[in-house]
Amino acid sequence: SSGINAEYGQVIVQIEDNAGSVLSVIMNALCLALMDAAVPMKGMFGAVACVQTEDGTLQWDPTTDEEAGGQCSYLFVYSGQDMIYSHCTGQFSVDQYMLVLQKGRQVAVDLWAFFREAFEKLLKKDVKFQMLLNPKSKLR
Numbered sequence: 001s002s003g004i005n006a007e008y009g010q011v012i013v014q015i016e017d018n019a020g021s022v023l024s025v026i027m028n029a030l031c032l033a034l035m036d037a038a039v040p041m042k043g044m045f046g047a048v049a050c051v052q053t054e055d056g057t058l059q060w061d062p063t064t065d066e067e068a069g070g071q072c073s074y075l076f077v078y079s080g081q082d083m084i085y086s087h088c089t090g091q092f093s094v095d096q097y098m099l100v101l102q103k104g105r106q107v108a109v110d111l112w113a114f115f116r117e118a119f120e121k122l123l124k125k126d127v128k129f130q131m132l133l134n135p136k137s138k139l140r
Contacts (some may be wrong), residue, residue, distance in 0.1 A: 011030060011033070011034075013026050013029070013030065018064060019063060019064060020049075020061070020062050020063035020064045020065075020066065020067055021049035021061050021062055021063075021067075023047065023049065023075050023087065024047035024048055024049040024061070024075055025047075026047075027045070027046070027047035027077055028046055028047055028111070031044055031045050031046060031115070032115065032118070035115075035119065036122075042079075043079050043080060044079065044112060044115060045077055045078065045079040045084060046077070046078055046079075046108045046111040046112055046115065047075060047076065047077045047078075047085075048060065048061075048075070048076055048078070048104045048107045048108055048111065049061060049062060049073070049074070049075050050062070050073065050074045050075075050076075050100055050103075050104065050107075051066050051067055051069075051070030051071075051072070051073045051074075052070060052071050052072050052073075052074070052090075052092065052096065052100065053069070053070055053071060054071045058100060058103065060107055070090065071090055071091065071092075072088065072089060072090025072091060072092045072096075073088065073089050073090060074086070074087075074088045074097075074100050074101075074104070075087040075088070076100075076101060076104040076108075078104070078105060078108040081105060083101060083104075083105075086101075
């Protein structure tokens with residue numbers, strides 16, 4: 001478990017199962033939870049995890065077995081096009097790092113599309129939100 005103290009309270013993360021990519025899962029769950037709680041943020045953030053095998057193959061969102069067998073692992077957290085956090089382990093060159101960093105941005109774009117789709121579905125079910133969109137609705 002880990003906690004983050006902030007102006008708005010405390011966030012507790014409890015890991016019940018680890019199927020891999022646990023740090024990126026935590027960061028993404030945190031972003032979604034903050035959005036769901038309507039905590040003011042400057043923007044969304046999203047984390048992507050990657051393992052590079054000895055033959056140079058990149059495996060995104062790796063399982064625990066893939067993480068254990070990788071030559072090096074990367075975690076990047078992006079906000080827009082900006083990388084705001086990275087955690088890397090293993091041996092890699094600067095060129096390898098830059099390649100994974102760039103590809104990670106592309107993966108993060110897909111992640112934000114998923115975030116958006118998930119929240120659109122959630123908001124469509126929210127009666128208060130529907131009343132804002134359609135004030136003449138008979139939901140009142």
